[in-house]
Amino acid sequence: MSEAIPFHQTVRRSTLEAHQRANHSPFMDALFDGRLAVADYARLVEQYSFVYGALESVSDAMTDDPVAGPFVHDTLRRGSRIAEDLAFFGVTDPEPLPATTRYAARIREVADWPGGFVAHHYTRYLGDVAGGQAVAALLPRRYGVVGGGTAFYDFSALGPVPRFREHYRALLDAAPWDDTERGRVVDEVRRAYDLNIAVFHDLWDRAEPAAA
Template identity: 30%
Template structure:
């Protein structure tokens, strides 16, 4: 692992820990949430993934972005299936949180002004799914008794667990290590990864406050 990947991790380690141990995500994994609040969390993730994926596709001819346009790990379509199962017609009444709207606005902004930085948000979301998704899948299934039909978010049609998944993640890391950015853009990229964690933490905290602490 060369210095760029290490710089990314070193700059965001604390935020990564905060993301896992605060807000709604912490409540969810402790079994203290509800199926309804989980569906709302998923809906807000859907808005984020949809923005990332729409912008990746829009910018797929960019020399940096093109290596990270990977439909096999896209999550918006899978999450939408879960939402239709969990919410039914109520899906039409859902609205994104203020923090989600801010996050989506940021993704759309860099899609127009600095497409290379889209990869920072893709890295933060997709690698978290690939590393921790199976663990969260098992916990959500057991704690909230959600049927398999509502757990598509955690499943990959073209990637299997084990060596294949590990190889995919390592290849993703290698692409990041070899990303073609100048020093100024590398610094902006590292900061954008931190921004991504901040936005995700904000969504988790806002949802937790609205549903359980107000």
């Protein structure tokens, strides 16, 4: 009998450890403890402008791909929301940190590999739709950010989140990848987590004086 574990579960289980590391990187821990300055959070959004710039330009290129295309939804696009949040925080000239440049470069590198693109798409968007909501709640509560700054986390246009996640997981399960390709996709998700962790690391280096 062939193994019955749906691919979405394999992805999730194989990357739980990486998720924990991302989640508990010093920058994230400090963010959740309310130990950062609002400017440090704004610098994270600045980094997003480059990451999503890359992700969404590759999304455009993937729209007609039979496997990756169905993952691309206009309602997921974050570019204009990131711009809105940056304007709210008064950031006029976003600058990428070195790890952000490496992350965006890797996303562009997989522009001709549908599985690689899906790995990066999954790591960001599914994370934003799920755990990102905790950050949206945190900003007003711990940082007094009100009247804006959280457009990035608004996925209400997607409809009910559980339904969207089911749809997304079904797409992962239906992708016609053999075991080798599935293994490569999982490896790329791990790599995507590591690239995110590296961005948090660079952010933490910059934030430390305010956090100390």
